[in-house]
Amino acid sequence: MSLPVYIKLKNLTVDFDKRFQCKKINWTVTANQHWLICGNNGSGKSALAAILAGYGDIEEGVITPLPDAGLVSFEAQAELIEAERRKDDADIMDVIAIGTPVSEIISAVCKDQPLADELIEKFGLSPLLDRAFRKLSTGESRKVMLIRALTSKPQLLILDEPFEGLDALSLKALQQHLINIAQLTPIIMVLNRLEQCPEFITHIAYMHNGELQQQVPRDDKEAFDALHQLMHLKTTDLTLPGADPDTLIPALDPTQPLVQLSNTSIKYDDIIIFDQLNWTINPGEHWQLSGPNGCGKTALLSLITGDHPQCYVNDIFVFGFKRGSGESIWQIKQFIGYVSTALQWEYTVGTSLRNVIISGFYDSIGLYSKYTDHQRDIANQWLAVLGMQDRADEPFTSQSYGDQRLLLIARAMVKHPPLLILDEPCLGLDDMNRQKVLALIEIICAQSESTVLYVNHHAADKIAGIEKYLALDAHSAG
DSSP states (O other): OOOOEEEEEEEEEEEETTTEEEEEEEEEEETTOOEEEEOSTTSSHHHHHHHHTTOSEEEEEEEEOOOOEEEEOHHHHHHHHHHHHHHHHTOOSSSOOOOOBHHHHHHTTOSOHHHHHHHHHHTTOGGGTTSBGGGSOHHHHHHHHHHHHHHSOOSEEEEESTTTTOOHHHHHHHHHHHHHHTTTSOEEEEOSOGGGOOTTOOEEEEEETTEEEEEEETTOHHHHHHHHHHHHHHHSOOOOOOOOGGGOOOOOOTTSOSEEEEEEEEEETTEEEEEEEEEEEOTTOOEEEEOOTTSSHHHHHHHHHTOSGGGGSSEEEETTEETTSSOOHHHHHTTEEEEEHHHHHHOOOOOBHHHHHHGGGTTOSSOOSOOOHHHHHHHHHHHHHHTOGGGTTSBGGGSOHHHHHHHHHHHHHTTOOSEEEEESTTTTOOHHHHHHHHHHHHHHHHHOSSEEEEEESOTTOOOTTOOEEEEOOGGGGO
16 A cells, blocks of 8 residues: 655756756655755755755746745754844844844744753753854754754754754754654755764655755665765765876876877778767866767777777877887777776676776786785775775675676776776666766766776766767768
8 A cells, every 4th residue: 555645746846046956856755754865065955855845946846735844954044043133233223232032032933842941951052041042153053943943843854964063962862852753753854974864764865966866765775775885976085096106107298199080080891980080189188979879989999999900091199109100009008998898798707896906907807916915905995985895805796787887997997097998887777876987987087197088878978077078970870
């Protein structure tokens, strides 16, 4: 039997003063659910919570019903402080404005005075009841906001970062009180860190760019762990591991392009894949190569890597070498990190996650060389970036398809190659794993000196940090 619907957002787009929009939100909260809304800064998690409290202008869609909500947020806190300031400014009497005392701020909405008295004592606010609300510190006014919301007997309790700024005793008191009321009152909570997620939370909502992209039941361990890993990549202050000084790639001339193709063509008899293509990839530029099947993306990549026989009949300059001037294919490939679905299909050896990353130092599938302690340390650091440090000794073949892809990207990056080619890295991935891969690519673009070449079908599928685009058309295939 279906659960009774408590609140429903259907195809809802809400605008916040032309500064931000929540777009096309479809979300149902039933009476016995407690939700945590998470996402990176600017994702819209606070905006989604504010919608439930009646904030924002509805542009499209419906929300039914709009509940009587108790809201605690930094925005609501600032709004109340500003209202107090305006009240003082409007006072035309020739006296010094005192401001509304804390006791009146609480009693204005209080429907449970014994509970208010209890929380005032537990939050250490008793000595401050006669003080003007706007004279409180940020932490003190936060406690007042919590008491107001908790004692107003709301149909829905919305708490945006409720644990921020609380001392240890107040935090413990709040956490215990929330456990008690969760049996009767639906709670929507906004948190930056999943590690703070209370046990009573039943569902997780993940926001990104104003869109509700994931809705995960708390008891679905696989989905919850995947979301936790995504949050780790998106919201943790991660630093990419450095290179191994013992396996450094030869230095390139920074004034020269990494790749330069001049009037390049690939033809098979009467079939033209592409013709007279000019393309230059300079150090520090991140490129997105897009186009439909058959447009020549893979052929173009193989010209760069030296795997295409026509690379020697074209005017191609790569990593300081003029193709066909006597260079070996390995002289070229040492400067390239490469990830593709085909590589993942080939990587079927049952080695550990750590060894998969270490194999990147040796460009091997599997690990057949004795590695150094430093290489092991670097691999462990990459596992920490991926949120997989506790799985270092598990077999690669037992990992999910998406986690295998992340590991292969780390393997490709372990030497910090001048050019990292990611050939359809999201192919075959579900939405959650796709977002994890894109999050890792964004970190690499932001933090590494490697130039990223991201290859995909859709030019609209953009990644933060990639600002150069080359789109091949279907008609170029003949």
